Amino acid sequence: MDDFLWRGDDLTTRQPRERLLVRCENVIPSTSMIEETLNKLTYGEYLQVPELIRLQQPQSSPPHHDELLFIIIHQTYELWFKQLLHELDAVIANLRAATTTPNSRDAVYEAARLLRRCTEIMRVLVEQFTILETMLPTHFLAFRGKLRPASGFQSEQFRELEFLCGLKDEKLLQHHKPSPEMYAKLERRLREPSLRDVFFTAIAAIGAMVDVSAELSEEECFRARARAILKLYQEEHQYRDWIDVCERLTEFDELLVSWRLRHIQMIERTIGTRLGTGGSSGASYLKHTLDKKFFPELWEARTLLTES
Helix, strand or coil, X not given: CCCCCEECCECCCCECCEEEEHHHHHHCCCHHHHHHXXXXXXXXXXXXHHHHCCCCXXXXXXXXXXXXXXXXXXXXXHHHHHHHHHHHHHHHHHHHHHHHCCCCCHHHHHHHHHHHHHHHHHHHHHHCHHHHCCCCHHHHHHHHHHHCCCCHHHCHHHHHHXXXXXXXXHHHHHHHCXXXXXXXXXXXXXXXXXXXXXXXXXXXXXXXCCCCCCCCCHHHHHHHHHHHHXXXXXXXXXXXXXXXXXXXXXXXXXXXXXXHHHHHHHHHHHHCCCCCCCCCCCHHHHHCCCCCCCCHHHHHHHHHCCCC
Protein backbone atom coordinates (compact mmCIF):
# COMPACT_ATOMS: atom_id res chain seq x y z
CA MET A 1 0.00 0.00 0.00
CA ASP A 2 2.86 2.43 0.76
CA ASP A 3 3.95 2.30 -2.90
CA PHE A 4 0.71 3.88 -4.07
CA LEU A 5 -1.30 7.00 -3.38
CA TRP A 6 -5.03 6.71 -3.55
CA ARG A 7 -6.82 9.64 -5.15
CA GLY A 8 -8.31 11.75 -2.41
CA ASP A 9 -6.36 10.05 0.40
CA ASP A 10 -6.03 11.77 3.73
CA LEU A 11 -2.30 11.29 4.20
CA THR A 12 -2.58 11.51 8.00
CA THR A 13 -5.32 8.89 8.43
CA ARG A 14 -4.61 6.90 5.23
CA GLN A 15 -8.34 6.64 4.55
CA PRO A 16 -8.97 5.94 0.84
CA ARG A 17 -11.79 8.02 -0.64
CA GLU A 18 -11.53 6.88 -4.23
CA ARG A 19 -10.12 3.48 -5.08
CA LEU A 20 -8.29 4.56 -8.23
CA LEU A 21 -4.51 4.22 -8.36
CA VAL A 22 -2.93 7.47 -9.48
CA ARG A 23 0.30 5.73 -10.58
CA CYS A 24 -1.53 3.37 -12.89
CA GLU A 25 -3.62 6.18 -14.35
CA ASN A 26 -0.48 8.18 -15.17
CA VAL A 27 1.49 5.31 -16.76
CA ILE A 28 -0.93 3.28 -18.86
CA PRO A 29 -1.64 5.07 -22.18
CA SER A 30 -5.08 5.02 -23.74
CA THR A 31 -5.87 3.15 -26.97
CA SER A 32 -6.09 6.41 -28.89
CA MET A 33 -2.64 7.44 -27.64
CA ILE A 34 -1.18 4.10 -28.77
CA GLU A 35 -2.74 4.41 -32.24
CA GLU A 36 -1.46 7.97 -32.59
CA THR A 37 2.07 6.91 -31.57
CA LEU A 38 2.09 4.06 -34.10
CA ASN A 39 1.62 6.57 -36.92
CA LYS A 40 4.60 8.70 -35.86
CA LEU A 41 8.35 8.35 -36.28
CA THR A 42 9.88 6.12 -33.62
CA TYR A 43 13.31 6.13 -32.02
CA GLY A 44 14.23 2.85 -33.75
CA GLU A 45 13.06 4.06 -37.16
CA TYR A 46 14.89 7.38 -36.89
CA LEU A 47 18.20 5.72 -35.94
CA GLN A 48 17.53 2.60 -38.04
CA VAL A 49 18.38 0.49 -35.00
CA PRO A 50 17.22 -2.87 -36.45
CA GLU A 51 19.51 -2.36 -39.47
CA LEU A 52 22.32 -1.04 -37.28
CA ILE A 53 22.49 -4.02 -34.95
CA ARG A 54 22.52 -6.43 -37.88
CA LEU A 55 25.75 -4.92 -39.26
CA GLN A 56 28.03 -6.91 -36.94
CA GLN A 57 28.95 -10.11 -38.78
CA PRO A 58 31.70 -12.11 -37.00
CA GLN A 59 33.94 -14.19 -39.27
CA SER A 60 34.84 -16.80 -36.64
CA SER A 61 32.75 -19.96 -36.47
CA PRO A 62 31.38 -20.43 -33.94
CA PRO A 63 31.60 -16.67 -33.25
CA HIS A 64 34.27 -15.89 -30.68
CA HIS A 65 32.88 -13.86 -27.78
CA ASP A 66 35.35 -10.95 -28.20
CA GLU A 67 34.95 -10.57 -31.96
CA LEU A 68 31.72 -8.64 -31.48
CA LEU A 69 33.58 -6.09 -29.34
CA PHE A 70 36.32 -5.83 -31.97
CA ILE A 71 33.77 -5.14 -34.73
CA ILE A 72 31.72 -2.62 -32.74
CA ILE A 73 34.81 -0.62 -31.69
CA HIS A 74 35.99 -0.30 -35.28
CA GLN A 75 32.52 0.50 -36.62
CA THR A 76 32.30 3.21 -33.97
CA TYR A 77 35.63 4.62 -35.14
CA GLU A 78 34.30 4.82 -38.69
CA LEU A 79 31.15 6.63 -37.52
CA TRP A 80 33.26 9.18 -35.65
CA PHE A 81 35.49 9.58 -38.73
CA LYS A 82 32.35 10.39 -40.70
CA GLN A 83 31.38 13.02 -38.14
CA LEU A 84 34.88 14.54 -38.16
CA LEU A 85 34.77 14.86 -41.96
CA HIS A 86 31.37 16.54 -41.67
CA GLU A 87 32.65 19.02 -39.05
CA LEU A 88 35.96 19.77 -40.76
CA ASP A 89 34.22 20.49 -44.07
CA ALA A 90 32.15 23.05 -42.15
CA VAL A 91 35.33 24.50 -40.62
CA ILE A 92 36.76 24.92 -44.12
CA ALA A 93 33.57 26.65 -45.28
CA ASN A 94 33.78 29.11 -42.37
CA LEU A 95 37.45 29.83 -42.97
CA ARG A 96 36.64 30.56 -46.61
CA ALA A 97 33.91 32.93 -45.43
CA ALA A 98 36.43 34.61 -43.12
CA THR A 99 38.75 35.04 -46.11
CA THR A 100 36.12 36.95 -48.11
CA THR A 101 35.12 39.10 -45.11
CA PRO A 102 38.33 39.52 -43.05
CA ASN A 103 36.76 42.01 -40.63
CA SER A 104 33.90 39.70 -39.64
CA ARG A 105 34.31 37.70 -36.42
CA ASP A 106 31.31 35.39 -36.91
CA ALA A 107 32.96 32.89 -39.26
CA VAL A 108 36.14 32.79 -37.17
CA TYR A 109 34.10 32.13 -34.02
CA GLU A 110 32.16 29.34 -35.75
CA ALA A 111 35.34 27.71 -37.06
CA ALA A 112 36.79 27.67 -33.54
CA ARG A 113 33.54 26.33 -32.08
CA LEU A 114 33.41 23.43 -34.53
CA LEU A 115 37.10 22.68 -34.02
CA ARG A 116 36.44 22.33 -30.30
CA ARG A 117 33.86 19.66 -31.16
CA CYS A 118 36.47 17.91 -33.30
CA THR A 119 38.98 17.86 -30.45
CA GLU A 120 36.40 16.36 -28.09
CA ILE A 121 35.62 13.64 -30.65
CA MET A 122 39.34 12.91 -30.94
CA ARG A 123 39.52 12.60 -27.16
CA VAL A 124 36.82 9.92 -27.32
CA LEU A 125 38.73 8.09 -30.08
CA VAL A 126 41.88 8.01 -27.96
CA GLU A 127 39.99 6.69 -24.92
CA GLN A 128 38.29 3.91 -26.88
CA PHE A 129 41.54 1.95 -26.99
CA THR A 130 41.15 1.21 -23.28
CA ILE A 131 38.01 -0.80 -24.10
CA LEU A 132 39.86 -2.86 -26.71
CA GLU A 133 42.60 -3.54 -24.18
CA THR A 134 40.14 -5.46 -22.01
CA MET A 135 40.53 -8.22 -24.63
CA LEU A 136 43.22 -10.78 -23.78
CA PRO A 137 45.92 -11.38 -26.45
CA THR A 138 44.91 -15.06 -26.60
CA HIS A 139 41.30 -14.11 -27.23
CA PHE A 140 42.21 -11.79 -30.12
CA LEU A 141 44.53 -14.36 -31.66
CA ALA A 142 41.67 -16.86 -31.57
CA PHE A 143 39.94 -14.99 -34.44
CA ARG A 144 42.66 -12.68 -35.85
CA GLY A 145 43.49 -15.10 -38.67
CA LYS A 146 39.97 -14.69 -40.04
CA LEU A 147 40.59 -10.98 -40.68
CA ARG A 148 43.31 -11.41 -43.34
CA PRO A 149 43.94 -9.58 -45.61
CA ALA A 150 41.70 -6.83 -44.17
CA SER A 151 43.61 -4.12 -42.30
CA GLY A 152 43.00 -0.79 -40.58
CA PHE A 153 45.45 0.60 -43.14
CA GLN A 154 42.56 0.28 -45.61
CA SER A 155 40.32 2.70 -43.68
CA GLU A 156 39.18 5.01 -46.46
CA GLN A 157 37.66 7.60 -44.15
CA PHE A 158 40.83 7.93 -42.08
CA ARG A 159 42.80 8.42 -45.30
CA GLU A 160 40.24 11.04 -46.32
CA LEU A 161 40.76 12.81 -42.99
CA GLU A 162 44.50 12.91 -43.62
CA PHE A 163 44.05 14.30 -47.13
CA LEU A 164 41.43 16.84 -45.98
CA CYS A 165 43.72 18.18 -43.25
CA GLY A 166 46.73 18.43 -45.54
CA LEU A 167 48.68 15.22 -45.01
CA LYS A 168 48.59 14.08 -48.63
CA ASP A 169 50.45 11.23 -50.30
CA GLU A 170 49.38 10.29 -53.82
CA LYS A 171 51.09 6.88 -53.55
CA LEU A 172 48.51 5.83 -50.94
CA LEU A 173 45.68 6.08 -53.48
CA GLN A 174 46.58 2.69 -54.95
CA HIS A 175 45.43 0.94 -51.76
CA HIS A 176 41.89 2.18 -52.37
CA LYS A 177 41.41 1.14 -55.99
CA PRO A 178 39.07 -1.77 -55.02
CA SER A 179 36.47 0.87 -54.11
CA PRO A 180 35.99 3.12 -57.21
CA GLU A 181 33.62 5.51 -55.39
CA MET A 182 36.00 6.04 -52.50
CA TYR A 183 38.99 6.22 -54.83
CA ALA A 184 37.30 9.10 -56.68
CA LYS A 185 36.54 10.86 -53.39
CA LEU A 186 40.12 10.52 -52.19
CA GLU A 187 41.42 11.73 -55.54
CA ARG A 188 39.22 14.82 -55.20
CA ARG A 189 40.51 15.44 -51.66
CA LEU A 190 44.05 15.09 -52.97
CA ARG A 191 43.54 17.79 -55.63
CA GLU A 192 41.45 20.33 -53.71
CA PRO A 193 42.82 22.82 -51.12
CA SER A 194 43.18 21.24 -47.69
CA LEU A 195 42.14 22.64 -44.33
CA ARG A 196 45.76 23.67 -43.85
CA ASP A 197 45.76 25.55 -47.18
CA VAL A 198 42.44 27.29 -46.53
CA PHE A 199 43.53 28.29 -43.03
CA PHE A 200 46.68 30.01 -44.28
CA THR A 201 44.79 31.69 -47.12
CA ALA A 202 42.56 33.22 -44.44
CA ILE A 203 45.62 34.25 -42.40
CA ALA A 204 46.99 36.00 -45.49
CA ALA A 205 43.65 37.77 -45.99
CA ILE A 206 43.88 39.45 -42.57
CA GLY A 207 47.37 40.72 -43.41
CA ALA A 208 49.35 38.47 -41.08
CA MET A 209 51.49 36.95 -43.85
CA VAL A 210 54.06 39.30 -45.30
CA ASP A 211 55.31 37.17 -48.18
CA VAL A 212 52.57 35.25 -50.03
CA SER A 213 54.28 35.02 -53.40
CA ALA A 214 53.42 32.00 -55.55
CA GLU A 215 57.11 31.80 -56.45
CA LEU A 216 58.13 30.64 -52.97
CA SER A 217 59.70 27.22 -52.60
CA GLU A 218 58.06 24.69 -50.30
CA GLU A 219 60.56 25.47 -47.54
CA GLU A 220 60.16 29.24 -47.99
CA CYS A 221 56.37 28.87 -47.86
CA PHE A 222 56.66 26.85 -44.64
CA ARG A 223 58.83 29.54 -43.05
CA ALA A 224 56.50 32.33 -44.17
CA ARG A 225 53.52 30.52 -42.67
CA ALA A 226 55.34 29.88 -39.39
CA ARG A 227 56.27 33.57 -39.15
CA ALA A 228 52.63 34.50 -39.77
CA ILE A 229 51.55 32.37 -36.80
CA LEU A 230 54.32 33.96 -34.75
CA LYS A 231 52.90 37.38 -35.62
CA LEU A 232 49.43 36.36 -34.37
CA TYR A 233 50.78 35.32 -30.99
CA GLN A 234 53.01 38.39 -30.67
CA GLU A 235 50.04 40.67 -31.39
CA GLU A 236 47.59 38.77 -29.21
CA HIS A 237 45.23 41.67 -28.49
CA GLN A 238 44.60 42.18 -32.20
CA TYR A 239 44.24 38.52 -33.16
CA ARG A 240 42.57 36.80 -30.17
CA ASP A 241 39.93 35.12 -32.34
CA TRP A 242 42.52 33.70 -34.71
CA ILE A 243 44.73 32.55 -31.85
CA ASP A 244 41.74 30.56 -30.59
CA VAL A 245 41.54 28.84 -33.99
CA CYS A 246 45.31 28.18 -33.86
CA GLU A 247 45.00 26.61 -30.42
CA ARG A 248 42.12 24.39 -31.54
CA LEU A 249 44.06 23.21 -34.60
CA THR A 250 47.14 22.52 -32.48
CA GLU A 251 45.08 20.56 -29.97
CA PHE A 252 43.48 18.54 -32.74
CA ASP A 253 46.95 17.77 -34.13
CA GLU A 254 48.19 16.82 -30.67
CA LEU A 255 45.27 14.44 -30.10
CA LEU A 256 45.83 12.83 -33.51
CA VAL A 257 49.41 12.02 -32.46
CA SER A 258 48.03 10.68 -29.15
CA TRP A 259 45.64 8.49 -31.13
CA ARG A 260 48.51 7.11 -33.23
CA LEU A 261 50.59 6.44 -30.10
CA ARG A 262 47.73 4.69 -28.27
CA HIS A 263 47.12 2.62 -31.40
CA ILE A 264 50.75 1.47 -31.34
CA GLN A 265 50.64 0.70 -27.63
CA MET A 266 47.43 -1.28 -28.02
CA ILE A 267 48.89 -3.31 -30.90
CA GLU A 268 52.11 -4.09 -29.01
CA ARG A 269 50.13 -5.05 -25.91
CA THR A 270 47.90 -7.35 -27.94
CA ILE A 271 50.11 -8.94 -30.64
CA GLY A 272 53.63 -7.74 -29.91
CA THR A 273 55.74 -7.14 -33.03
CA ARG A 274 53.80 -9.40 -35.41
CA LEU A 275 53.15 -8.29 -38.98
CA GLY A 276 49.80 -6.61 -39.62
CA THR A 277 46.93 -8.62 -41.11
CA GLY A 278 47.24 -6.57 -44.29
CA GLY A 279 50.96 -7.33 -44.65
CA SER A 280 52.39 -4.17 -43.06
CA SER A 281 55.11 -4.31 -40.41
CA GLY A 282 52.46 -3.65 -37.77
CA ALA A 283 53.52 -1.48 -34.83
CA SER A 284 56.91 -0.78 -36.48
CA TYR A 285 55.19 0.84 -39.47
CA LEU A 286 52.91 2.91 -37.23
CA LYS A 287 55.86 4.30 -35.27
CA HIS A 288 57.01 6.07 -38.43
CA THR A 289 53.72 8.01 -38.48
CA LEU A 290 54.22 9.63 -35.06
CA ASP A 291 56.14 12.57 -36.52
CA LYS A 292 53.41 13.32 -39.03
CA LYS A 293 51.48 16.48 -38.20
CA PHE A 294 48.61 18.16 -40.02
CA PHE A 295 49.72 21.71 -39.16
CA PRO A 296 53.53 21.69 -38.68
CA GLU A 297 53.77 25.49 -39.01
CA LEU A 298 51.79 25.89 -35.78
CA TRP A 299 54.43 23.87 -33.97
CA GLU A 300 57.34 25.63 -35.67
CA ALA A 301 55.98 29.00 -34.53
CA ARG A 302 56.45 27.91 -30.93
CA THR A 303 60.14 27.40 -31.61
CA LEU A 304 60.38 30.90 -33.04
CA LEU A 305 58.82 32.54 -29.98
CA THR A 306 61.33 34.28 -27.72
CA GLU A 307 61.25 34.55 -23.95
CA SER A 308 60.05 37.84 -22.46
